[in-house]
Amino acid sequence: MSDSRPNVLFICVDQWPADLLGCAGHPVIETPTLDRLAELGTRYTRCYAETPICIPSRRSIMTGASSRLHGDREFQPSLPMPKDLPTLPQCFKDNGYQTAMTGKLHVYPTRDRIGFEEAWLAEEGRGQIDGPDDYEIYLADSGCVGQQFLHGMSNNEYEWRPWHLPEHTHVTSWTTTTAARMIKRRDPTRPGFWYVSYTAPHPPLVPLASYLERYRDRDMPVPTGSEWSRDTENLPYVLRAVQEYWRDLAPVQHANMLRAFYALCTHIDHQIRVLIGTLREEGLLDNTIICFTGDHGDMLGDHGFYAKRLMYEGSARVPFMLIDKRDGGRVTPGATDDRLMGLQDIMPSLLELAGLPMPEGGDGRSAVNGERRHTFYGEASAGVRATRMIRDERYKLIWYPAGNHFQLFDLQEDPLEEVDRIDDPDHVDIVERLKGSLLEHLYGEDLEWIRDGQLVGTEAPAHQPHHNRGLSGQRGLHYPEPPRTDPSKPVGSW
CATH class of the missing domain: 3.30.1120 (Arylsulfatase, C-terminal domain)
Structure with a gap:
């Protein structure tokens, strides 16, 4: 006998600023799938990554807790998930859901399931910590062993070029195909909680050539500037270091960088259609809750800054959408909600939509009710x-x-x-x-x-200048495998 409770499809992207959506009014980016989902649900326009750094953000998503509670406001790659905080997948699993994920989980140890029954990982080339992930194994099986980074682009810089291997081997395509297979091979007697975590548009900026081509002739936005950010001598210590760490791109180079970044976004947008199509063909779509968010944004050259870790809107504000099951009635279709929210609010929101209790310990608030914060606090490093x-x-x-x-x-x-x-x-x-x-x-x-x-x-x-001798964590040939490294040592930041 099948279980009539709603399924959950939770989609997360990496380093995608909140304003890079057609439905948010962006003049260039193509996100037709996400724009349509926004018409079916509510887009929360003031959602922030309290700590706009990969690992802390993902801990907030998975625990419903702020950095103060989950223990990381820096970037601690060898810090295990806190044992005193139930995780989002564990809550669904404990209530009879099948739980599976594909893509970037970014926990330690790398194979810690944190409540997922299945996990197919793409961890951006961190095999030297705990051994190869599932995407690296797939590349080897596809005849591309160790070639993931032979495009020469860094995981933390803003040079770009088209993807260098066959199109089906791109990590965005692999993540989608693997997730779709998880849905198709589900247990039909239990509802599903499926977490699909794309590594893009986080660098390396290596989009498929076909997606890069669609932006070739479009004018790109120029980076935002300001008197305060041009006054280098009087910038705070942190800002001056960040501004100098990444190479200042000339206008033509900056425009091409944006084209590559947008191409990665549109590729993801189109791949989400495959997930929706799979749900539809399997007869699951009408009874599935959909959530879309990101772990943090990217400054993309605004004010002379790149990447995350900063509290400006480009870095700290993230996309967040909720779409209820068909005729669910708890999320207003086509609405925007300007409440101050954070990534810690995702867990209680999804649990409430699924009719499950929020465990004690977290401090997130459900987006489904009308409760408002008067202020929102953020911290980094x-x-x-x-x-x-x-x-x-x-x-x-x-x-x-x-x-x-x-x-x-x-x-x-x-x-x-x-x-x-x-x-x-x-x-x-x-x-x-x-x-x-x-x-x-x-x-x-x-x-x-x-x-x-x-x-x-x-x-x-x-x-003092910070010499970027390692090209922000540049990776090389991964066969034979790189030597094992200290998992507590961050890679790729100043």
Whole structure:
């Protein structure tokens, strides 16, 4: 006898900014599938990665908990998932669901299932930590053993070129095919929770040539600039280091980089259609809840910055959509919701839609009800690299403890964060109010940066260039396998 409870298809992308959607008003990007899904469900326009870094974000997604609770606000590749927090897949599994994932899980140990009954992994070439993942094994079986990175592009830089192997071997295509097979070989007596985690558009920027071609003749947006970001000498310690770490791209090169990035996005968008088609043909689509989100964004050259870790909108704000089962009635079709939300809210949202209880321990809030936050807190990194953020419905305050540097942005009037209003006398009360709210969220070593109830920070180190000798974690020939490495050592950041 089949189980009539709804299935869940949870799609996650990597490093996809929230505004890179046609339905969000982007003038160039092609996302027809996601645009249609937005018409069928609700798009949450103010969802943030509290810690916009891969591993912390994925811990928040999988535990329904903020970084303070799950234990990582930096990037700790050898930190196991906390044992005191039930995971999203474990909650579904404990309630009789079959749970399976394909793509990027990014946990340690690499083969820790964290509640998934099946896991088919593509971990971006981290085989030297725990051995080859399933995608690397697939490439070997396809006659391309060790050739994943022979395109020469780095996993953390913004050079680009077309994919160098047969089209069906691209990791986006493999992820989709593997996920579709999981759906087709499901247990028909139990509902399914299927997590499909694409590694793109995270670099390396190696789209299929056919997707790159469709953007060839289109004008690309120019990067956002600002007086504050051009004043290099007075930038906070962290920002100056980040700005210098990645190579500044000339206008033509920047435009071509965007074309490659957008091509990766559109490839994913079209592959999602395959998943939806599989659900439809299997007779499952009408009884399936769909969720789409990303782990963090990418600055893509705005203000001279690239990648993540920053609290600006391009880096910290993520796409988030919920589509209820047909006639479910709990998610408004074609709506946008501007509540302040975070990745920790995904777990309680999906559990509520599936009619399952949220376990104790997390601090996420369900998007299905109307509860609103008055503020949202964000944090990234520690020590002199730390960044902290608090925002309300209109204003965002960013604090760099090294040097005790603050920024204030009016996101209603200045959504691109071009004007820093921290020294504007008309905003003194707003700054003090947000500083007070920020104080309430600090913990751990941050408390050492407070004196007499005031944020005083710490002394900033003298500026020195960070030599990127390793090309941001460039990978090479992977056959024979690279030597095993220390899993606690991050790769690819300054």
